[in-house]
Amino acid sequence: MDFKFIDGTITTTQGFTGAAICGGIKEGSDKKDIMMVKSEVPCSAAAVYTKNLVQSDAIKVTKAHLADGKAQAIIANSGNANTCNANGYETADRVSKLCASVLGIKDEDVIVASTGVIGVPMPLLPFEKNLFLMKRLMSIDNGYDCAEAIMTTDTIRKDVAAKMTIDGKIVTIGGIAKGSGMIHINMGTMLAFITTDVAISPEMLRESLNEAVEDSLNMVSVDGDTSTNDTLAVLANGLAGNKEITTKNDDYKEFTQGLTEALKSLAKQIAKDGEGATKLLIANVSGAKTKADARKIAKTVVGSSLVKTAMFGSDANWGRILCAIGYSGAEVDVTKVKLTFESVNGTLLVCENGAGVGFDEDVAKSVLSAETIIIKIELGDGEDYADAYGCDLTYDYVKINGDYRT
Amino acid sequence: MDFKFIDGTITTTQGFTGAAICGGIKEGSDKKDIMMVKSEVPCSAAAVYTKNLVQSDAIKVTKAHLADGKAQAIIANSGNANTCNANGYETADRVSKLCASVLGIKDEDVIVASTGVIGVPMPLLPFEKNLFLMKRLMSIDNGYDCAEAIMTTDTIRKDVAAKMTIDGKIVTIGGIAKGSGMIHINMGTMLAFITTDVAISPEMLRESLNEAVEDSLNMVSVDGDTSTNDTLAVLANGLAGNKEITTKNDDYKEFTQGLTEALKSLAKQIAKDGEGATKLLIANVSGAKTKADARKIAKTVVGSSLVKTAMFGSDANWGRILCAIGYSGAEVDVTKVKLTFESVNGTLLVCENGAGVGFDEDVAKSVLSAETIIIKIELGDGEDYADAYGCDLTYDYVKINGDYRT
Numbered sequence: 161m162d163f164k165f166i167d168g169t170i171t172t173t174q175g176f177t178g179a180a181i182c183g184g185i186k187e188g189s190d191k192k193d194i195m196m197v198k199s200e201v202p203c204s205a206a207a208v209y210t211k212n213l214v215q216s217d218a219i220k221v222t223k224a225h226l227a228d229g230k231a232q233a234i235i236a237n238s239g240n241a242n243t244c245n246a247n248g249y250e251t252a253d254r255v256s257k258l259c260a261s262v263l264g265i266k267d268e269d270v271i272v273a274s275t276g277v278i279g280v281p282m283p284l285l286p287f288e289k290n291l292f293l294m295k296r297l298m299s300i301d302n303g304y305d306c307a308e309a310i311m312t313t314d315t316i317r318k319d320v321a322a323k324m325t326i327d328g329k330i331v332t333i334g335g336i337a338k339g340s341g342m343i344h345i346n347m348g349t350m351l352a353f354i355t356t357d358v359a360i361s362p363e364m365l366r367e368s369l370n371e372a373v374e375d376s377l378n379m380v381s382v383d384g385d386t387s388t389n390d391t392l393a394v395l396a397n398g399l400a401g402n403k404e405i406t407t408k409n410d411d412y413k414e415f416t417q418g419l420t421e422a423l424k425s426l427a428k429q430i431a432k433d434g435e436g437a438t439k440l441l442i443a444n445v446s447g448a449k450t451k452a453d454a455r456k457i458a459k460t461v462v463g464s465s466l467v468k469t470a471m472f473g474s475d476a477n478w479g480r481i482l483c484a485i486g487y488s489g490a491e492v493d494v495t496k497v498k499l500t501f502e503s504v505n506g507t508l509l510v511c512e513n514g515a516g517v518g519f520d521e522d523v524a525k526s527v528l529s530a531e532t533i534i535i536k537i538e539l540g541d542g543e544d545y546a547d548a549y550g551c552d553l554t555y556d557y558v559k560i561n562g563d564y565r566t
Numbered sequence: 567m568d569f570k571f572i573d574g575t576i577t578t579t580q581g582f583t584g585a586a587i588c589g590g591i592k593e594g595s596d597k598k599d600i601m602m603v604k605s606e607v608p609c610s611a612a613a614v615y616t617k618n619l620v621q622s623d624a625i626k627v628t629k630a631h632l633a634d635g636k637a638q639a640i641i642a643n644s645g646n647a648n649t650c651n652a653n654g655y656e657t658a659d660r661v662s663k664l665c666a667s668v669l670g671i672k673d674e675d676v677i678v679a680s681t682g683v684i685g686v687p688m689p690l691l692p693f694e695k696n697l698f699l700m701k702r703l704m705s706i707d708n709g710y711d712c713a714e715a716i717m718t719t720d721t722i723r724k725d726v727a728a729k730m731t732i733d734g735k736i737v738t739i740g741g742i743a744k745g746s747g748m749i750h751i752n753m754g755t756m757l758a759f760i761t762t763d764v765a766i767s768p769e770m771l772r773e774s775l776n777e778a779v780e781d782s783l784n785m786v787s788v789d790g791d792t793s794t795n796d797t798l799a800v801l802a803n804g805l806a807g808n809k810e811i812t813t814k815n816d817d818y819k820e821f822t823q824g825l826t827e828a829l830k831s832l833a834k835q836i837a838k839d840g841e842g843a844t845k846l847l848i849a850n851v852s853g854a855k856t857k858a859d860a861r862k863i864a865k866t867v868v869g870s871s872l873v874k875t876a877m878f879g880s881d882a883n884w885g886r887i888l889c890a891i892g893y894s895g896a897e898v899d900v901t902k903v904k905l906t907f908e909s910v911n912g913t914l915l916v917c918e919n920g921a922g923v924g925f926d927e928d929v930a931k932s933v934l935s936a937e938t939i940i941i942k943i944e945l946g947d948g949e950d951y952a953d954a955y956g957c958d959l960t961y962d963y964v965k966i967n968g969d970y971r972t
Contacts, residue, residue, distance in 0.1 A: 244885055
């Protein structure tokens with residue numbers, strides 16, 4: 161696959177423009193909090209959502225709009241989740257209709273998403289006041305601002321862009337995401353929006369997204385809490401001019417592989433910027449009996465509070481990793497497990513055949529002091545493998561979440 | 567039931583003596599780390615263990631010894647988990663045999679348990695050096711010392727004692743536990759030992775223990791990590807003189823209820839002393855469709871990192887509770903949920919019919935500043951209920967676990 165990451169963001173894909181503004185949704189805040197992205201032509205569209213039974217009303221509106229597999233614009237806000245509010249559906253519907261009318265597109269071609277505090281009624285005024293201005297600002301230069309507008313406790317913006325060849329044409333994938341807290345497996349994000357110019361049918365786009373999310377955003381854990389607002393949406397406007405993908409042919413496979421890589425990039429960015437995090441943890445499991453076992457183990461290890469705090473302290477407390485493997489629910493012969501820590505500072509073998517091997521504590525501190533730590537788990541039990549993405553658990557996680565609301 | 571808590575501990579039960587000593591299992595440590603408890607006569611015995619696939623070798627030895635439902639003594643240590651060590655089984659077996667020989671009881675009548683760091687070979691010398699001395703120290707006055715000897719990062723000792731009447735006889739239940747970190751549902755403890763003088767068959771004791779643990783120690787979560795060493799064992803020596811319980815009659819039910827209360831007391835003590843904890847959280851779920859749903863919701867709420875940090879900050883961020891209910895996996899109609907915070911400082915209704923109701927932030931701070939906070943969750947969906955026990959997530963949890971090993 162001639163897939164290549166490039167500098168860029170959600171508006172790097174041809175035919176897409178965006179705008180972002182500070183609408184003051186959270187009173188007194190001066191950060192950008194509303195963003196719109198539009199394609200110049202209608203798109204195939206697909207999305208996946210949180211599995212939480214408590215869902216933002218924005219999700220309910222978006223689900224209805226995507227029933228036909230078509231969309232043309234995204235409107236999203238931070239500062240308020242529009243969840244658990246008495247009039248939440250009306251608000252989300254009104255925001256969506258306002259966006260459609262301002263942009264001159266069909267009501268049902270809008271994807272709407274919100275992120276922020278739960279249970280506080282969301283004001284409409286910031287949208288009513290700003291959407292006409294935002295329409296005039298729409299440009300290919302505003303993609304990074306759009307990424308900023310959906311940040312909450314994120315400390316860095318999350319963008320991705322890549323180019324690949326499909327059917328002899330250059331296809332672009334662009335995207336943004338926000339993550340940080342309330343991040344767990346099964347949609348390990350709060351919001352992510354992807355644009356692409358590939359020509360693909362709504363059905364195939366949906367299938368491709370479902371495949372791509374499994375090994376990427378579904379393998380991220382920050383704190384074990386599954387958000388009420390997670391939404392990952394993809395818009396494909398077809399302007400690349402490839403023969404439309406309508407079956408699971410080679411073009412489909414190439415595109416899906418590219419989409420997976422793009423989502424993996426966002427997954428790592430989200431994990432690394434987990435609330436209070438100082439380190440990206442990658443659990444790299446191989447030799448599993450089944451894919452499901454590999455995923456279970458990888459997810460459980462990056463989700464363990466004790467593993468996360470040990471990594472924060474650069475403490476090679478590998479017993480906690482073996483412990484997490486043991487309670488992951490995967491079928492595993494613990495007497496075969498081999499554990500290695502890897503980072504830019506070196507490699508450290510700590511456990512073989514399920515029992516500890518001696519190691520130098522100074523080397524351990526050095527290996528674990530890096531910003532990205534790979535926890536390599538070799539099960540010796542089969543052929544399957546999986547990666548999961550997480551972060552360390554720090555004082556700042558407690559600080560950020562001890563008083564988020566007030 | 568005429569059940570009554572009394573001051574006391576594991577040796578408050580007639581016929582039981584104990585001793586504890588500082589054996590220096592963890593080099594340089596000056597805390598008590600080995601304890602023995604013995605009954606003057608052989609006992610019916612039962613135990614439940616961690617469900618982690620990675621298990622301490624102590625558990626393997628104990629399981630073999632309890633196959634016949636009989637035991638007479640317990641030997642336990644802190645400072646080393648004797649888990650994931652190449653010669654772990656031999657070590658546990660040797661410790662157990664040494665105990666039997668010193669106390670003059672059968673090899674297979676010893677319960678052995680360990681807690682502490684994983685993956686570091688456990689020295690035998692501290693046992694070989696001290697067990698004969700400990701035998702001479704055995705007394706009914708040493709129960710509290712035994713509780714101290716199994717503490718690791720625990721900050722307070724955990725004991726329980728109670729009296730009740732069964733078949734016209736006074737029956738005593740005594741016990742100790744250690745908890746703190748690596749505590750999660752399905753044996754929410756690391757070690758707990760119960761003594762009682764009730765006369766009961768091994769089969770009925772096993773059944774009774776399995777019932778009692780469901781609503782008590784299986785409903786505790788500190789950090790979501792399931793330990794490799796969890797062991798809860800009960801010894802019943804029959805000296806109370808009641809007619810031996812051999813079927814599920816009224817005496818069985820009374821005893822099981824009493825055992826449940828005793829274990830609940832230990833569960834609360836463990837949750838309140840969770841690593842770094844400043845508050846005990848009790849999720850009190852009612853109106854659930856099924857018992858399983860009630861338990862799932864209660865456990866998920868006290869296990870949520872975001873709920874735990876909010877409680878640490880005395881922040882009435884109830885949206886996170888609703889969110890946790892939503893991803894608990896229980897079947898629930900979120901539009902019926904009512905949430906109330908309760909403490910010695912008052913009561914605060916925050917959510918009705920799944921949506922927020924206005925409240926005074928000052929009252930909220932006051933209610934949530936107490937040491938014990940009840941999160942009352944009324945589902946309005948049925949008749950079933952459950953409590954779960956947890957604690958807040960604090961800076962000190964991160965501090966304690968960022969560098970536990972070194």
